[in-house]
Amino acid sequence: MSSSDLSAFRRALAPALKGGLLAFALVLLSACGFQPLYGDKSYGAGATEKLSEVDIGPIADREGQKLRNLLIDRFYPSSRPSSTRYRLEISLTASEQKLALQKDASAVRAQLNVMAPYRLIDTTNGAVVFKSNSRTIISYNVLEQHYAGVLTVENAYDRALLDISNDITTRIAMHLGRQP
Structure with a gap:
């Protein structure tokens, strides 16, 4: 795999990785007992x-x-x-x-x-x-x-x-x- 193919793969993978991290953070936040005050x-x-x-x-x-x-x-x-x-x-x-x-x-x-x-x-x-x-x-x-x-x-x-x-x-x- 060439370096240009690798950088294209990373660019394609970045949004999915960010979305996965956000979903993981939301799951952790809901598990800690967080509730909105108002x-x-x-x-x-x-x-x-x-x-x-x-x-x-x-x-x-x-x-x-x-x-x-x-x-x-x-x-x-x-x-x-x-x-x-x-x-x-x-x-x-x-x-x-x-x-x-x-x-x-x-x-x-x-x-x-x-x-x-x-x-x-x-x-x-x-x-x-x-x-x-x-x-x-x-x-x-x-x-x-x-x-x-x-x-x-x-x-x-x-x-x-x-x-x-x-x-x-x-x-x-x-x-x-x-x-x-």
Whole structure:
């Protein structure tokens, strides 16, 4: 077999080999127990339907209201449910830490630490079915101009709350997805 025949054979064999590897990977992936989080499952409702069974309780302060609104947007894609099986209680704490101090002790960089311990309560019996803590750290520049500095801190809070809402939504959906 000449080298040109061999290269033609390899070119003809490459698509079949790639297809075979893809099929093999899909078989391995299905055997590992992988299931889509938001897809329908044969044994129960998907995460989207189960998230709509959760009532999100009020959260103190303005940042808590923003977090609650973000969670409502994620938990109830179409409309809010009339009756729920679970209640989600969240408390929110934030602290700022100055970083990168200059010689005059003024900071040019800061870090925002936001913690949100939460628990999921079954409303039928009052039992806590899931309890966790979500935490995020956001860094931002400390600006000399007052208005720009206020907007920078507000933006840091908004980014932190978005991270926390994504984390809480994912963890609650995973927990409820395990329920039969």
